[in-house]
Amino acid sequence: MRLRSHLYRALWHFILIHHIPTSGSNLPNMGPKGILVPGDLLIGAVIPIHIDSFFPLVSFLKKPLPDICKMFRRELYQHFQALRYVVEEINRSPDLLPNVTLGFYAYDTCSVIKSELQGTLWMLTGLTQEIPNYRCRDSPLAAIIGHSKSTFSILMAHILGLYKFPQISYYSTSSLLSDRTQFSAFFRTVPSDVFQSKGLGQLVLHFKWTWVGLIASDDDYGYEALQVIKEEIIKSGACIAYTIYISTNQKNQDMPNIVKLINKSTANVIIAFSVDVFLIPLLDEMLEQKVTGKTFVASDAWSISTPLTTVKYSTILLGAIGFAFHSSKIQGFQEYLNSLNPINPPGTDWSKMLWEETFNCTFSDHTNLSDILNNEESMCTGKENLEHIHNSYNDVSSLRASYNIYTAVYLIATALDDLSHCQGLTGPFSGGKCSDIRNIKPWEVLYYIQKVRVKMSNQREVYFDKDGNPPAVYDIVNWQPGSDGTLKQVKLGSYDTLNSTGNVFSLNTSLIWWGTVNQETPISVCSQSCPVGFKKVMKKEEPVCCFQCVPCSQGEISNQTDSIDCWKCPWDMWPSGARDRCISKPVEFLSYVEPLGITLAATSVFSSLVPISIFYLFIHYKSTPIVRANNYSVSCILLVSLSFCFLCALAFIGYPQPEKCLLRQAAFGLVFTLCVSCILAKTVIVVFAFMATKPGSSLKKWTTPRVPYMIITICTFIQLTLCIFWLSISPPFPQYNIEAKPGIIVVECNENSPLAFWCMLGYLGFLASVSFTVAFLARRLPDNFNEAKLITFSMLAFLSVWVYFIPASLSAQGKYTVAMEIFAILTSSWALVFCMFLPKCFIILFRPNMNSRDNLMGKDRSSR
Template sequence: MRFALEEVNRRYDLLPNITMGFQVYDTCAALRKEMVATLQMLAGQTEAIPNYSCQKTSRLAAVLGHSLSMTSIHMAHMLGLYRFPQISHYSTSSALSDRTQFPSFFRTVPSDSFQSQGLAQLVLHFGWNWVGLIATGNDNGIQGIQVIKQEILKAGACVAFTEFIQSNLLDKNIPFLTKVIKNSSARVVVIFSNDLFFALLLDEMIKQNVTGKTFVASETWSTSTILLADKYSTLLAGSIGFAFHSSTIPGFRQYLTSVRPSTLENNLSKAFWERMFGCKFNDTKNVSGSWNGPTKICTGNEDLQGVENVYTDVSSLRSSYNIYTSVQVIAKALHDLYECEEGRGPFYRRSCASIKHFKPWQLRHYLQNVHVQLSNGREVLFDRNGDLPAVYDIVNWQLGLDGVMKQIKVGSYDITAGDGNFFTINIGAVKWATGTSQVPISVCRQSCPPGFRKAAREGEPVCCSQCVPCPQGAISNETDSVECLECSWDTWPNSQKDKCLPKTTEFLSYEEPLGTTLTATSAMSSTIPISILGLFIHYKNTPIVRANNYSLSCLLLVSISLCFLSSLNFIGSPQVEKCLIRQVAFGMVFALCISCILAKTVMVVFAFMATKPDSSLRKWTNARVSYVIVLICSLVQFILCMLWISISPPFPEKNIITQPGIILLECNEGSPTAFWCMLGYLGLLSTISFVVAFLARRLPDSFNEAKFITFSMLAFLSVWVSYIPASVSTRGQYVVAMEVFAILSSSWALVLCMFAPKCFIIIFRPNMNSREHLLAKDKS
């Protein structure tokens, strides 16, 4: 303070021809003396006289102090009655920001409310979402820790415990607090307490062998020298927290080293000198109280330049810099009051205040609006609550190779940062208890990786939630996602469920082995009926061909060949035209095929029933009857198919429901009812043919034609009856493959059961292909 005042008084651009002085009141930390001293300052007398002021030779401009928040509150209540400016360099209680109760209180140190918010953000900055909170049980501690807790919970993190150290040095609750810390799974603990009370807790932690905890420090102990004791080193190594912003004051070290006992003239300065240089003044008795070595006479001119200790170390001034700032602020406010031009002033009728006769409330106005730029470039201006913008240093407690604990500045916290990034931390400079730069982990559970979401556990804090895999079709691409995101209809999660990939499309392709096999089988199979047809044409005049209705047999062979070829419509990418005709073509050619078989069966029955003399059924054995049966049966199927196409035609679609993760390119049948009616009609024709052939199986037919029809229809029906449950239980391209297989199997059943025996006789048993053999068989 003396240095700052002398610096102001030497300047010509600040309060010219006006000298600033000071008066010090040492109250010995006694509240009663502090109140008395406050009244003495207001009265300007050696006695405390309320509501009386006698300041003749000099004017009291402002009061600097107190350092303790509780004392500042009592002083501010008294000084506020008179709107007398009060500036504290160390009182951090957030209660002092209440302008209603403390209208003239200012401070050059940040409020605890800023610190509490900053400590919470520091915890969140390092990703700690499961922390413990310890604070002193006074108003400052309770208010400060509640703000920290609110900010942590608001950000989605959790508090493992909140405990308080009672405000006395005989706190019997310390062992219990230590057990809470030891048994908690939280590895990070915020300590909002001063160093004396925290030391009690550390002593008990040493007794109970508590390890593996990282402490977050409030400014009240982050730069403590008491806690630098070796016994605390293993516990406090790696601690990190806030400290008052540090800076240097140009010329201050030279000023300190130029001090001589003669300039101070008090017993404390002589005691300091004797301890510093290990000497003794002639006119004093061992005032230092601790020097027992050889007596050396102090001259008072010893040089402090070569001394290196806490007194001469001005590299990181904190509270001292706040005092320096307070003096600069008052000087600038007085200068602004001094330079006021009448008629342009801030008071009634634009008046100004006189520098010799100003009122306390008038200086308070200038203090509220002061704007000072300090030597380090920092701008100082108060907000409406008398607080400065919060700027803190972030300090890290590091254990050196020599075993000595050091408090290293590793960053800063500045709420005036324009980009909103309040933290500036050199992560590489931070060392944790492990001696590395790896940030310790303090979570109730490990983070949920991408592909999972957080789900609350009943009866536990939200931070202790469990990780649940994202459901089918959803992803999470961030750590600790609260919910999973659904993929779009044409995308699907990858195996890690952290990104959506385009779905694969699937259909029965010609290029795939299954599609290639079915295509080749269909094409080759279609040649078999044509070959048999050629054989029948070549042997059309032989008894076996003529006896089996040559014309119907040729039509049946052509229709079977078309049945084989109709399966090709089901292979390949579904197109509009292909979807429209494939089931219709399948239904029509099979209807034609079964109609031919039905006609053959009916004609066999009519032929034997007409052998009786004067039978009226002889006229039904004409070949035209068989053609009418084929035409009528095929026409009914044709009408069903035309109605289907007209009302609800099949169309290609992308099926994303049947197989998750795959887009099935398939033909939607349009009307399932129409499809099953078409298939059911085929079943009806087949059943009629089967029943009629079965009833006629014992007729003396040549080469057992009725029996062959019975076997062929039995095989045909067996294939399609089996197809129904198989198609229902199959998915994707295999549904189409199943239908193709059913077409091929049923077609082969007709070829083998009806034509294989005849071909065998024609080719390998020509002696049986004769009229004599036919008649002999008939006779037998």
């Protein structure tokens, strides 16, 4: 980089010495383009007062004619007047350079690079003609103020930097000029585009514009600004829809295609980095194609442009918002502007141009005699009053460039004042030397300018950082409709890097005027924002701002807009309907307070009273033949066990406590095993009793009263052993089931060991199957002597209920699984009660004549 810098400087030395003629005869006289106001010390100012030039054709057959400046700008002439005003103010000051008079050079460059170079060399030379590397002037030139465009400043900074000649620009903002290795003598009173680009990036994001188009002029200003703002926008998560560079020459043949691209794009916000002159062809083409609905974000180069505020562009630029150089006031400046005498000030030609444009008249020395005779009423007298006119010349409501020139002169003067106060051997230069104020060297002034600090009348302190930039501050302006149909720029806030509160970005959104329907904030996004409950999914091969919104999966939420992911709720919570927050899952179990639980509990209690009632009936009629013939003791045990079967259903209702979970299945298995064992004992005894009546039967010894109790005890003991083994090795426990029913916590008992549970249930089914089989085989025994048919039907019903329960329980969920088991318990118990005891109770209560020994022995058949 350092080698490149040395080569660059050597190249400029070569150009200046060998390629620019040293003979004044080949260069035009300064004429009306430049003026000199003498003083002990001089300040140069390269200021465009016109903005366009006409270049006569060169035939090389006669001396080339000078360029002709075409478009006089009143607001630019104000910049020159600001230079005059501040120099005169400093010369009147007793505190600043009290014994030194400041003078100045001023040169109108017409905003043309050749004239910028011409004017700079004229000031360095000190003659009426430019002679490089030659100085002929009595008063030293302290510094040069300029240039306007960044491209021009870069060129001049290379030249002035060769001699460490201080250059302070009031308008050039390119970030390239912050490179101290190339531009060590360059300073400016406007912030670098780096600050503006960052601020514009924050402004865009403030309004949630994530899909924007970029337009810039194809020069150093445009290229550098777009590079910085691209980085800022992308870093903050926004995206660039398109990037367009517009030509800085008069040929814009591709403009129709550019405007078609802008119109077709879904980006409704356009950030434009360009001067107003280059934007005019674009705006004209937008009017031609009737492009509307786009909001412009303006850079400082055109945010306060006067030519663009006309009615013509109001439909396009209404509502534009952007950054402008910080505005301030200069005390007494408006009175100074209105006191202008067009006849005899410095730069008489410029003042006459202002007068003629302002009052629509002509000075006599600007026309021929015939024009004077024919247009007497349009002649300028020089006595017209500027106080009665309000235009861009004397408008001091928002001084920006003029104030930057004012600040630049004060910085130079303060640096010179600091230099003049150096005493003795305390100077900053080699050997402690000080500078001679009457014979200063450019590099000596440069040292003091680097150190200078000035507190301006607006109480802001101005100084230069290590890169030659001042503290960054911008006004945020909005283009609003004026009373006459034109546009006006209204200040909304500021972007201030030195804000004492730490809030560098401030904006009063209530003052904004948007060019949209109902004054709503424009929307510029590639994809609409994803609401809560959704997440963004990027579209393939498209910018990150272009996405689709996908609902969060089951069990997940997103509680912010444009979420890139969804989050799972805790195990005990579930997404709300909008999937924007987690809510506690409802807890489900078969409760005593709900209708289903109440119904099953009431049925269970009522049903348990039926076997007890039959038991009471059997006790009352225990001496009757039908009771005695059906093994009274075993029947009583069976009735009690059936009552417990009904009551064990209550253990399945209510909150699953650990004790309930531990005992309910074991209790169910034991009481039902006892019940089925009783039925099995009755079945076996009936078979044994019938077969023992045959002569020589060996089964007679098994008809004793102890056999049924042995069967009941052994069968029940086996089930008890299984249950004890189950509860000891792998006991059931309560659990929260979040998978059975989405969004609900099912509180249930986990059997822990499915094998043990199905062994218990399988053993019960085995006993019932054996009872059914034995009873089925004994169904043809004489009716009067056995219950085989009743036992067959009861066991068939019992087994059917539990066979159907298995698939039903597997398909049910949550509390309905428990309800299915309770229903199976009640149904199977009722099947046993109905099939085993209803016929007996009917005979006891309603057919007492059948409850006799003769009827039981079959002796009354003949009588019937």
